[in-house]
Amino acid sequence: MSRSGAELALLLLGAYRRMVDEVVAGLAAQGYPDVRPVHDFAMRAIADGADSASELGRRMSVSKQAAAKTIAVLVERGYVDREADPADARRKRLDVTPLGFEVMRAGEALFDELRESFAREIGASGLASLEAALQTLVGDSVVRIETPGWVAQELD
Amino acid sequence: MSRSGAELALLLLGAYRRMVDEVVAGLAAQGYPDVRPVHDFAMRAIADGADSASELGRRMSVSKQAAAKTIAVLVERGYVDREADPADARRKRLDVTPLGFEVMRAGEALFDELRESFAREIGASGLASLEAALQTLVGDSVVRIETPGWVAQELD
């Protein structure tokens, strides 16, 4: 084996960074500046039913305080709406705004374009085996991230 | 195409995180707590001739101030030595200590073990195609990171 394990890690990180950097740059070019991956991720979770900061924190495996900071950014940019929950005075209900959905759609489109350009570079079958290999290696951890019935962690 | 571009990005990130998390945990178990990837990277650069904070910053594409903070951590933990440069009173010469080399060796071994366990999971040929595909996708960006004759950027 000529390649080292550390190089493999750098390759994985490099490929991820290439995707994320291009999508962030693409969104910025479309008038959505400074949209970080965590913002997109949080909006998806909110759209998917995480309607409170505590719930969002559980889904993203971060503390509710960290989730609240992310939410504050999204609210400030108009991507998420935050209003009192009539049914529970402790909660502030969260909703993704039309603008937020715009960003999510634009991000998805950019990611998909990027994936298609990958397919052109390494071939459709090459991409399929790449994804299959990665799926085997990461096991179900990606699935776990997207599982709606999130397993609550020890945070808070 | 059933899979989305965003999922591909998550897979790449997940695989990277799996490697890094296991190596960090392994190093901690061997008595090197809190060694972050950036620490290993910085030590490699220092061992490779980046003997000042400014030079290290250039090689890692971060500001010299950020490099100096990383160096401060490494010095405090005894992984790097820092002493006045007799030939240039502005500089503080950097050297990786024997303890630092121990950490680097341990990290390499853990990364290589992990890569071998990947080979068991997806086969040696599967790993080879994975690496080839990633190399194609990232282009020369990884090479650029390791290039000794680093292209100075606009930082500072």
Place this chain on the structure above:
DNA sequence: CCATCATAGACAACATGGTTGTCGTTCGGT
């Protein structure tokens, strides 16, 4: 020889994205 410019590093302020801990308020189950 010396004026000027570039560089090294120290220090401060700040941003981002996390963490813990504490607290008041509200909800819900016994």
Place this chain on the structure above:
DNA sequence: ACCGAACGACAACCATGTTGTCTATGATGG
């Protein structure tokens, strides 16, 4: 009616980066 659990707010802190400013030193060219 109570008490525990949960929500959100607030503060303090950490890690890792950024700028910007400053001093000391080195290098270069007239």
